[in-house]
Amino acid sequence: MDTQMLKLLHRRKATRAISERPVEAEKVEAIFEAARLSASCANNQPWRFLVLDGDDPEALSRGREALSGGNYWAKTAPLLIFGYSKPDLDCQIAGTREYYLFDLGMAVQNILLQATELDLVARPMAGFSPGKVRAAFGLTDEFEVLVAIAIGYEGDLSTLSEKHQQVSQSPRQRKAMEEIVGFNAPVGHVQE
Ligand SMILES: Cc1cc2nc3c(=O)[nH]c(=O)nc-3n(C[C@H](O)[C@H](O)[C@H](O)COP(=O)(O)O)c2cc1C
Structure with a gap:
């Protein structure tokens, strides 16, 4: 369908x-209205976003400095976002099931989809230093800076390394449905 x-x-x-x-x-x-409307455990809305743009070029460059070398391509994106949260902003069930990162991730997905619908490219990144982000913006250690997102209009492929040009043009790789979805029985390891 x-x-x-x-x-x-x-x-x-x-x-x-x-x-x-x-x-x-x-x-x-x-984009941020889409994030705001995301679901969260007990409606705790634990996501927080640091948004860096051309309105403060100095702050934007501090953010860019936290990106790892492999994410060179994101250093010219006009919008750079860091998503962060901390455990006590969300449900902590039975001492082990913490939902703050799960809920942050759901809000990030809304950001990616809303950006796409608006003809923008939005790519999430783990390749950055959370310590540098915390230090550059005065965020305390209790916050987990989990993800960076570069957003902007689609650019010129020639700005990318050969490898990244190739990946950008190759078909998407995904696991087969039966590897990830089990109807009426789980996939993966089950107890004997
Ligand atoms: C948590 C997370 C971290 C990621 N980190 C990076 C990164 O540091 N650099 C990068 O270029 N892409 C990064 N990506 C993008 C993934 O590589 C990409 O989503 C994946 O290869 C699937 O490709 P697609 O998003 O085009 O479907 C990340 C994605 C996620 C969800």
């Missing part, structure tokens, strides 16, 4: 080529 949602999800394939063209304020607002 072909659905609007599946079309959007197919479009989301994240290239690394992002142009320097600024993103309009109303698009940025829609």
Whole structure:
């Protein structure tokens, strides 16, 4: 079945080529409204976002300095976001099931999808230093800075390394449905 949602999800394939063209304020607002509307445990809404853009080039460059070398392509994106949270902002069930990172991730997915619908590229990144982000912006250690997201209009593939140009143009790799979904029985290791 072909659905609007599946079309959007197919479009989301994240290239690394992002142009320097600024993103309009109303698009940025829609992106964070999408995050705000995300589901969360007991409606705790534990996600927090540090948004860096051209309005404060100095702050944006401090954020860019926290990115790892492999994420060179994100250092010219007009919008750089860091998503962070901490355990006591969300449900902590039976001492082990903590939901703050799960819920942050759900809000990040909304950001990616809303950006895609607005014809933007949005690529999440683990390749950055949370310590550098905390130090550069005065965030206390209790916060887990989990993800960076580069957002902007699609740029020129020639700005990327050969390897990244190739990956950007190759078909998406995904596990087969039966590897990840079990109907009426679990997939993966089960107890004897
Ligand atoms: C938590 C997380 C961390 C990621 N870190 C990086 C990163 O540091 N650099 C990068 O180029 N892509 C990063 N990605 C993007 C993934 O490589 C990409 O989503 C994956 O290869 C699937 O490709 P697609 O998003 O185009 O479907 C990250 C994605 C996620 C969800």
